[in-house]
Amino acid sequence: MEKTDKFRVAFYIRVSTDEQAKSGFWLDFQKSDLNSMIKYRWEHHGWTHDESWEYIDDGYSGGDLNRPAYKRMIEDVKKRKFDIIAVWKIDRLSRSLSHLLSSFEMLQQNKVDFFSLKENIDFSGAIGKLTFQIFWALAEFERETIKIRTSEGKNASARRWNFIINSAPFGYKKIETSGNITKSLQIIPEEAEWVQKIFDMCISGMPLNGI
Numbered sequence: 001m002e003k004t005d006k007f008r009v010a011f012y013i014r015v016s017t018d019e020q021a022k023s024g025f026w027l028d029f030q031k032s033d034l035n036s037m038i039k040y041r042w043e044h045h046g047w048t049h050d051e052s053w054e055y056i057d058d059g060y061s062g063g064d065l066n067r068p069a070y071k072r073m074i075e076d077v078k079k080r081k082f083d084i085i086a087v088w089k090i091d092r093l094s095r096s097l098s099h100l101l102s103s104f105e106m107l108q109q110n111k112v113d114f115f116s117l118k119e120n121i122d123f124s125g126a127i128g129k130l131t132f133q134i135f136w137a138l139a140e141f142e143r144e145t146i147k148i149r150t151s152e153g154k155n156a157s158a159r160r161w162n163f164i165i166n167s168a169p170f171g172y173k174k175i176e177t178s179g180n181i182t183k184s185l186q187i188i189p190e191e192a193e194w195v196q197k198i199f200d201m202c203i204s205g206m207p208l209n210g211i
Helices: 027-045 068-078 097-109 126-159 189-203
Strands: 007-015 054-058 084-087 113-116 172-177 182-187
Touching (some): 007 027, 007 068, 027 054, 068 097, 097 113
Parallel strands (some): 007 084, 084 113
Antiparallel strands (some): 172 182
């Protein structure tokens, strides 16, 4: 990396309502630490920051994925308004592992790097790229694990003679018994009458457009 290179760095800062009373998580405290980091990185890595690249969610939980400043930042990521997102601590971005990994994936797709001050996580250099590949592998592993668990759950439910498709076919409705554990189908007489008529027309040789 040439020292003359300049990299635009955005700040994402978040505190929840409960954390506002804790000095270590004050908005000003996070911002002050990040600004100090920028001064050092400007001299050694060409990192630069502007207040227009600050995204602050005050009073939002890390588990809340509907944060206004976060959503605005994501829109600006897609517009390539900056090159790096810096946070004071990684859980400021999200407390959900799956959301965190999907955020990293989205940043990579838009060629925006990530930096966390307290954990010293930096995706902007050669080592950072390697670190991101580890996070990417974790994301892939989690997705595959979820798929396997979902498939295994459906298979186990089907072996108990449960109906596992989300929506019931025309002529039936889903019913739950045994404490909502067993799910099966029940015929709807009014719709079943039409199903029988359609079936009779079909076996009589009537074309589908005629039916």
